[in-house]
Amino acid sequence: xxxxxxxxxxxxxxxxxxxxxxxxxxxxxxxxxxxxxxxxxxxxxxxxxxxxxxxxxxxxxxxxxxxxxxxxxxxxxxxxxxxxxxxxxxxxxxxxxxxxxxxxxxxxxxxxxxxxxxxxxxxxxxxxxxxxxxxxxxxxxxxxxxxxxxxxxxxxxxxxxxxxxxxxxxxxxxxxxxxxxxxxxxxxxxxxxxxxxxxxxxxxxxxxxxxxxxxxxxxxxxxxxxxxxxxxxxxxxxxxxxxxxxxxxxxxxxxxxxxxxxxxxxxxxxxxxxxxxxxxxxxxxxxxxxxxxxxxxxxxxxxxxxxxxxxxxxxxxxxxxxxxxxxxxxxxxxxx
Amino acid sequence: xxxxxxxxxxxxxxxxxxxxxxxxxxxxxxxxxxxxxxxxxxxxxxxxxxxxxxxxxxxxxxxxxxxxxxxxxxxxxxxxxxxxxxxxxxxxxxxxxxxxxxxxxxxxxxxxxxxxxxxxxxxxxxxxxxxxxxxxxxxxxxxxxxxxxxxxxxxxxxxxxxxxxxxxxxxxxxxxxxxxxxxxxxxxxxxxxxxxxxxxxxxxxxxxxxxxxxxxxxxxxxxxxxxxxxxxxxxxxxxxxxxxxxxxxxxxxxxxxxxxxxxxxxxxxxxxxxxxxxxxxxxxxxxxxxxxxxxxxxxxxxxxxxxxxxxxxxxxxxxxxxxxxxxxxxxxxxxx
DNA sequence: TTGTACGCGTTATCAT
DNA sequence: ATGATAACGCGTACAA
Numbered sequence: 001x002x003x004x005x006x007x008x009x010x011x012x013x014x015x016x017x018x019x020x021x022x023x024x025x026x027x028x029x030x031x032x033x034x035x036x037x038x039x040x041x042x043x044x045x046x047x048x049x050x051x052x053x054x055x056x057x058x059x060x061x062x063x064x065x066x067x068x069x070x071x072x073x074x075x076x077x078x079x080x081x082x083x084x085x086x087x088x089x090x091x092x093x094x095x096x097x098x099x100x101x102x103x104x105x106x107x108x109x110x111x112x113x114x115x116x117x118x119x120x121x122x123x124x125x126x127x128x129x130x131x132x133x134x135x136x137x138x139x140x141x142x143x144x145x146x147x148x149x150x151x152x153x154x155x156x157x158x159x160x161x162x163x164x165x166x167x168x169x170x171x172x173x174x175x176x177x178x179x180x181x182x183x184x185x186x187x188x189x190x191x192x193x194x195x196x197x198x199x200x201x202x203x204x205x206x207x208x209x210x211x212x213x214x215x216x217x218x219x220x221x222x223x224x225x226x227x228x229x230x231x232x233x234x235x236x237x238x239x240x241x242x243x244x245x246x247x248x249x250x251x252x253x254x255x256x257x258x259x260x261x262x263x264x265x266x267x268x269x270x271x272x273x274x275x276x277x278x279x280x281x282x283x284x285x286x287x288x289x290x291x292x293x294x295x296x297x298x299x300x301x302x303x304x305x306x307x308x309x310x311x312x313x314x315x316x317x318x319x320x321x322x323x324x325x326x327x328x329x330x331x332x333x334x335x336x
Numbered sequence: 337x338x339x340x341x342x343x344x345x346x347x348x349x350x351x352x353x354x355x356x357x358x359x360x361x362x363x364x365x366x367x368x369x370x371x372x373x374x375x376x377x378x379x380x381x382x383x384x385x386x387x388x389x390x391x392x393x394x395x396x397x398x399x400x401x402x403x404x405x406x407x408x409x410x411x412x413x414x415x416x417x418x419x420x421x422x423x424x425x426x427x428x429x430x431x432x433x434x435x436x437x438x439x440x441x442x443x444x445x446x447x448x449x450x451x452x453x454x455x456x457x458x459x460x461x462x463x464x465x466x467x468x469x470x471x472x473x474x475x476x477x478x479x480x481x482x483x484x485x486x487x488x489x490x491x492x493x494x495x496x497x498x499x500x501x502x503x504x505x506x507x508x509x510x511x512x513x514x515x516x517x518x519x520x521x522x523x524x525x526x527x528x529x530x531x532x533x534x535x536x537x538x539x540x541x542x543x544x545x546x547x548x549x550x551x552x553x554x555x556x557x558x559x560x561x562x563x564x565x566x567x568x569x570x571x572x573x574x575x576x577x578x579x580x581x582x583x584x585x586x587x588x589x590x591x592x593x594x595x596x597x598x599x600x601x602x603x604x605x606x607x608x609x610x611x612x613x614x615x616x617x618x619x620x621x622x623x624x625x626x627x628x629x630x631x632x633x634x635x636x637x638x639x640x641x642x643x644x645x646x647x648x649x650x651x652x653x654x655x656x657x658x659x660x661x662x663x664x665x666x667x668x669x670x671x672x
Numbered sequence: 673t674t675g676t677a678c679g680c681g682t683t684a685t686c687a688t
Numbered sequence: 689a690t691g692a693t694a695a696c697g698c699g700t701a702c703a704a
Contacts, residue, residue, distance in 0.1 A: 002680060012692085013692045014681075014692090015691080016690085016691060017681095019691095024683080027691090043448075046449065046681060047680060047681075048445070048451045049394060049451075049679090049681095050681045051449075051680080053383075053385045053386055053679090053699095054680075054697060055697090065417065067421065074413070077410070078404070078413070080413070081413070081434065082404060084433075084434045088434050088439070088442045091441065093442060093445065095429050095432075096429065096431075096432060098417065098421045103421075103424070105427065109427070113383060113387075114383050115384045115396075115429065223617065223618050252618035253618060256620045259620070282592075283588070338699085339700095340699095350674090350698090351674065351675080351676090351699090352673060352674075353699095354699060355673090355700095357699095358700080358701095360700090361673090382699060383697090383698060383699075385697090385698080386679095386700090388679095388699095389678095389699075390678080390679060390700045673704105676701100676704100677700105677701095681697095682695100683696090684693105684694090684695085686691105686694095687691085687693090688689100688692095
């Protein structure tokens with residue numbers, strides 16, 4: 001079933017059917033009704049492909065996700081769902097491209113073959129080749145996470161620097177003077193992954209500013225690594241009484257590792273995290289945390305990109321989110 | 337840049353360029369090299385839209401995901417990533433459609449506007465309107481999870497019935513005679529969600545067969561619900577010494593609820609789960625579990641669908657996976 | 673190897 | 689003011 005067949009059955013020309021559908025021109029009530037009736041009874045819908053070819057836009061957005069082998073976190077995965085829903089609310093579809101490092105064919109396909117009108121890039125690095133590519137080609141996009149080089153582009157980001165400062169401040173206010181930071185894996189820090197990099201930086205600054213004794217450690221994204229990390233922290237600084245972690249994926253391991261070495265939370269050690277509420281609340285004690293607002297970030301990203309598509313010369317969106325820390329059961333004043 | 341421009345620059349016809357690209361016809365080495373050179377230096381890639389229109393296939397697969405408000409589980413989300421990667425490995429892209437219940441516009445769009453060549457349906461119900469729609473329209477698809485009505489279609493499923501029988505058998509072999517099943521939410525059971533339904537059924541059968549005392553309880557997908565569920569279980573059957581759960585999302589809550597009521601795992605109560613390894617291992621004690629093989633299921637689904645597209649009359653794929661239970665620290669013989 | 677019809681909507685232009 | 693005609697977007701594949 002195509003537009004020509006509808007036109008034939010309704011006894012009008014193809015363009016008339018098109019105008020009935022788009023409303024871009026007045027069509028007499030009589031003909032409009034006749035065409036509409038034929039469309040109804042035949043269940044006709046215009047082919048997205050043909051329309052895309054004619055209009056030069058696909059009404060599809062690309063979402064560049066990190067390869068699975070990086071074991072996506074719950075937050076990242078939620079973000080994918082949130083983006084899909086936000087896009088659906090605007091009658092846009094989301095095309096997935098698992099890319100990064102060696103896996104770039106899907107990304108190339110999306111851009112080169114013009115499968116999408118614009119792109120959302122997840123897990124942006126401070127120096128990100130995908131961003132450079134997109135800028136070079138003049139392809140509309142927004143990133144989740146800022147790049148560091150001041151490249152001009154729209155972004156939605158979580159204020160890791162601010163959150164870490166605030167978190168350290170909270171612990172400081174509770175009297176803690178020996179504080180550890182559990183960061184994301186060293187590999188990500190080396191590759192200048194924004195959150196890891198900015199968290200490390202903000203932590204160092206806060207330590208100096210508040211005249212604390214601070215230890216920052218990278219930790220692989222799993223529970224076993226957390227155990228090793230806890231050992232390393234207390235080996236380096238036995239007096240630590242508070243831990244701030246931005247590593248959601250090892251949070252459960254962190255809590256159990258503390259328990260296993262006999263440190264009670266929060267009596268001996270306070271724990272503060274940046275992690276999804278689901279994750280923080282399923283632990284015992286429930287961990288105080290600032291929640292990564294995946295849902296909101298997804299919506300912001302989609303809307304920023306759609307605005308860009310509507311107004312290519314409009315202002316770039318810069319959305320910096322800073323969710324509040326929610327106090328649960330893992331914080332206490334410095335012991336002793 | 338389009339194929340006509342390439343043809344002009346290379347001094348050949350458009351069809352020759354097309355044949356150079358597709359290799360569907362012999363082209364003289366000289367012309368081939370000339371064309372290839374022009375393509376190289378211009379960075380030309382054929383438009384996916386135009387090609388889709390010409391060939392009648394989009395090289396895109398649709399993935400129907402449940403709405404976010406159902407709070408996707410880690411497994412489900414991993415599955416999305418796995419599908420995207422498997423598709424990318426075959427140079428296909430994945431189009432996301434968050435659908436189900438009221439949210440069906442994206443689904444309708446995918447089918448009606450022919451945005452995709454085939455569809456993968458997640459979270460299939462025993463009687464699933466999406467499956468009926470797909471069959472009616474003769475649209476190629478595979479489901480994750482079987483429907484119950486014997487409708488003809490390809491599927492990939494986890495053998496919940498078999499796993500529950502096996503799990504109960506394991507607990508029985510350890511001497512347990514009072515066993516509880518923690519199922520998915522009542523709402524899902526009512527809607528005849530396959531895993532919930534088949535698990536309940538298999539549990540009942542195993543209980544009869546092995547002459548056990550069994551209690552089956554539905555549990556909402558969160559940790560608080562698990563606490564209520566544990567209470568309900570012991571209220572109904574105080575002698576329970578083993579719990580089998582297929583509810584991954586409340587697993588952490590289940591373990592802490594047991595601890596909080598003073599039941600030691602595994603000394604007092606054994607726990608066996610069907611859940612992702614990540615999830616089971618991050619708990620203390622580490623929970624013995626059969627892992628939901630999201631990765632494999634994703635690959636199977638993509639490959640089954642691609643086979644179907646290649647051979648529409650070929651056999652329907654029926655893949656029933658039954659991952660092994662991995663013993664960790666949550667199982668012990670019946671106490672006393 | 674090339675010319676050209678075709679797939680399917682959209683929209684500018686012409687005719688009424 | 690409406691309806692019809694035709695060109696266009698871009699690649700594919702058959703006939704010549």
